[in-house]
Amino acid sequence: MVNYLVRRIFTSILVLFGVSVLVFSVIHLVPGDVTMAILGRQKVSPEKVAELRAQLGLNDPLYVQYGRYLNKALHGDLGVSIRNYLPVSKSIAEQMPSTFALAMSALALALSIGGILGLLAALRHGTWFDTLVMGLSVSGLSIPTFWMGLLLILLFSVKLGLFPSISNGSSPAELFLPALTLGLPEAAVVARMVRASMLDVLSKEYIITARAKGLPERLVILKHALRNALIPVVTFVGLQMAYLLGGATIVETMFARQGIGRLAVQSIFNRDYPMVQGVVLVTATIYVLINTLTDITYVFLNPKIRLK
Amino acid sequence: MISELSPALIQSNSPGIRVLKQILRNRSAQMGGILLLILIFFSYAAPLFTGKDPNKTEPSLALKPPSLEFPMGTDGIGRDNFTRFLYGGRLSLRVGLIGITIGALIGITLGLISGYFGGWLDSFVSWFTDVLMAFPDILLALAIIAILGPGITNAMLAIGIAFVPSFMRLTRSSVLSLREMTYIEAARSLGSSDARILIRHILPNSIRTLLVLITLGIGSSILAGAALNFLGLGAQPPTPEWGAMLNAGMKFVRQAWWLTVFPGAGIFLAVLSINLIGDAISDAVAGTSITPDKKQHPFTAQ
Numbered sequence A: 001m002v003n004y005l006v007r008r009i010f011t012s013i014l015v016l017f018g019v020s021v022l023v024f025s026v027i028h029l030v031p032g033d034v035t036m037a038i039l040g041r042q043k044v045s046p047e048k049v050a051e052l053r054a055q056l057g058l059n060d061p062l063y064v065q066y067g068r069y070l071n072k073a074l075h076g077d078l079g080v081s082i083r084n085y086l087p088v089s090k091s092i093a094e095q096m097p098s099t100f101a102l103a104m105s106a107l108a109l110a111l112s113i114g115g116i117l118g119l120l121a122a123l124r125h126g127t128w129f130d131t132l133v134m135g136l137s138v139s140g141l142s143i144p145t146f147w148m149g150l151l152l153i154l155l156f157s158v159k160l161g162l163f164p165s166i167s168n169g170s171s172p173a174e175l176f177l178p179a180l181t182l183g184l185p186e187a188a189v190v191a192r193m194v195r196a197s198m199l200d201v202l203s204k205e206y207i208i209t210a211r212a213k214g215l216p217e218r219l220v221i222l223k224h225a226l227r228n229a230l231i232p233v234v235t236f237v238g239l240q241m242a243y244l245l246g247g248a249t250i251v252e253t254m255f256a257r258q259g260i261g262r263l264a265v266q267s268i269f270n271r272d273y274p275m276v277q278g279v280v281l282v283t284a285t286i287y288v289l290i291n292t293l294t295d296i297t298y299v300f301l302n303p304k305i306r307l308k
Numbered sequence B: 001m002i003s004e005l006s007p008a009l010i011q012s013n014s015p016g017i018r019v020l021k022q023i024l025r026n027r028s029a030q031m032g033g034i035l036l037l038i039l040i041f042f043s044y045a046a047p048l049f050t051g052k053d054p055n056k057t058e059p060s061l062a063l064k065p066p067s068l069e070f071p072m073g074t075d076g077i078g079r080d081n082f083t084r085f086l087y088g089g090r091l092s093l094r095v096g097l098i099g100i101t102i103g104a105l106i107g108i109t110l111g112l113i114s115g116y117f118g119g120w121l122d123s124f125v126s127w128f129t130d131v132l133m134a135f136p137d138i139l140l141a142l143a144i145i146a147i148l149g150p151g152i153t154n155a156m157l158a159i160g161i162a163f164v165p166s167f168m169r170l171t172r173s174s175v176l177s178l179r180e181m182t183y184i185e186a187a188r189s190l191g192s193s194d195a196r197i198l199i200r201h202i203l204p205n206s207i208r209t210l211l212v213l214i215t216l217g218i219g220s221s222i223l224a225g226a227a228l229n230f231l232g233l234g235a236q237p238p239t240p241e242w243g244a245m246l247n248a249g250m251k252f253v254r255q256a257w258w259l260t261v262f263p264g265a266g267i268f269l270a271v272l273s274i275n276l277i278g279d280a281i282s283d284a285v286a287g288t289s290i291t292p293d294k295k296q297h298p299f300t301a302q
Helices: A002-029 A034-039 A046-056 A062-074 A088-123 A128-142 A145-159 A172-202 A205-212 A217-229 A231-254 A260-269 A273-301 B007-011 B015-025 B027-044 B081-117 B119-133 B138-148 B152-178 B182-189 B194-230 B242-250 B258-285
Strands: none
Touching: A002 A062, A002 A273, A002 B119, A002 B138, A034 A046, A088 A128, A088 A172, A088 A231, A088 A260, A088 A273, A128 A172, A128 B258, A145 A172, A145 A231, A145 B194, A145 B242, A145 B258, A172 A217, A172 A231, A205 A217, A217 A231, A231 A260, A231 A273, A231 B138, A260 A273, A260 B138, A273 B138, B015 B027, B015 B258, B027 B081, B027 B258, B081 B119, B081 B152, B081 B194, B081 B242, B081 B258, B119 B152, B138 B152, B138 B194, B152 B194, B182 B194, B194 B242, B194 B258, B242 B258
C-alpha cells in the first residue's frame, strides 16, 4: 500500500516535470522570432524589441531560463501578461472561481440526471424505458457541445425566455444553461456506466442472499446494490475533470462567461504567451493532481485492491 | 444461397473478410454507412445541387429565412446558407480524416518502436505520452495552436498530435503481447530484421484493435476540428466550415435559428454516422482481440 502510494506520487511528479518543460517550451517553439510574433507587423524600434526580449528573459541560456521559470512557478509567480501587464497568477485566480462553479454544477447535473436515468434503466432492464435511455445516451455522445448549447439557448432563452443566453454570474439561473450544456454529454456517459455497473451488481450472489433473507427491495437496491455499483463511477468522476476543464473553454466562449477557458482562447488570439503558458500549466497541474487523488481514493475505497 | 458456395468466395474467407462481412450485415453500420455516404456525396458533388457561390455576399438578402430559393436561409451578409453548408462539409470531414491520419501515423510508429525495443526508449516514450495526456482534452490542441498560430492546417496538426498518446498506448500494449509469440521468435530465428518483423508480422496483427480506435477517432476528430473552428482558431473567414459557420451564426441566434441549427446538424450527423460504424466494428472484432477502451481517446464527449 505504502509502496503503491510512493510509486504513484513519484510518477505524478515526473509527469508534472514534463508538463512544466513542455509549457516552458511554448515560447521557444513559436516559428521564427517570438518577439516578431508578439509585435506583429507594427514598426517598432530595436530598443523596444530588446526590452521585450529582456522582459521575457530570452537573453539567457535555455537551462537558466527554465530554472528561473520553474523556480518562479513553484513560488506562484507565472510571469506578467504582455498585453495588460497584470500578473498571470492574479488573472487566473480571478477567473478560476467562475470555471470551478461551472464545472461543479455541470458535474452535479451529470451525476444526478445520468445517475437516476441509469439506475432506472437498469431496474427496468429490457423495457422500452431502458431502450429510450440508451438511445438518448448514444445521441448525447455524438452531439457537439457547442451545438447543443445553441439549441438549449434557442429553446430556453429565445423561445421560452426562461434563462439568460449570456450569463456571467454564479446564481442558479445564470449557471443553469452553461452547466446543462457542459453536463448533458457527461450525463450520457454516467447513465451508461451506472446502468452497466448496476446490472452487473444485481446479478451477484450477495444480492440474492439479501433478498432471500427477506430485506425490503428498497434496502436491497439502496444499501447493497447501489453502493457497490457506484465504485467505478468514483474513478470516472476524476477522469472526467479533464473533459469538464476542456469543455469549459467552449461553453465559456459561447455564453460569454468569465473563466480560465475563455481566458486561454483570448490569450491565444492576443498572442499573450505568458498568459497562455500560465493557464495551460495551472489546468494541467490541477488535472494531474485530481487524477493522482482519484487513483489513491480508489485504492482506499476498494478493499479488493487494498488487500492485494 | 448457392452463390456463397462458389470457390472464389470460399477462398476469400480470410479473418479480415469475415469481420468485414459481419460489419456489413450490422444494422447500425448500414445506417451509419448510408448516412456518411450521403454527407460525402452532398458535399463533394455540391455544384450539382447549387449553382451559387458559397462566398458571394448580397447584403440586401441578409438573414432571409429558409425558402425555395434559399433552402437553409441566408446568413448575416446575404450568403446562401445551403451552398455554404454543402461546401462546408468538405472541410469539416477532411479535418477529421487528416487529423486522425497524423495522430495514427505518429502514434502507431511510436507505439511499435517503444513496445518492441523496450528499455530506456520505451520508458522515455511512455513518459512523454503520459505528459501529453496530462493536458485535458482540447487544451493540448489549444497549446499547439498557441505555438503555431490559428489556421486550418495548424488545427489539423494540433488534433493529430492530441491523438498521438491514445494510438501510442494501444499499439504499445498490443506489441507487448505479440512480441512474445512463437511466430515472432520463428521469424527472428530465420534472420528477419527488426523492421521486417514489425511491419510484416506485428503491425498486421495489431491492426484489428487499432481499427476501432481509428474509426471512433475520426468521429472525435471531426468534433474536435469543429470545436476549434467554432472557437475561431481553425478555418478563417470567409472559408465555409460547419464549426466556423456555427460561430458566425451564434451572433444571430435570436433572429436566425437556421444559421445555427443546420451546420450543427451536419456535424452531429457526421459524427453519429461514424460512431454507428465504429460501434459495429468494435462488436465485430470484440472477443477476437482486445478492444480499445472508449475513454482512452481524447474529445470523447465534446
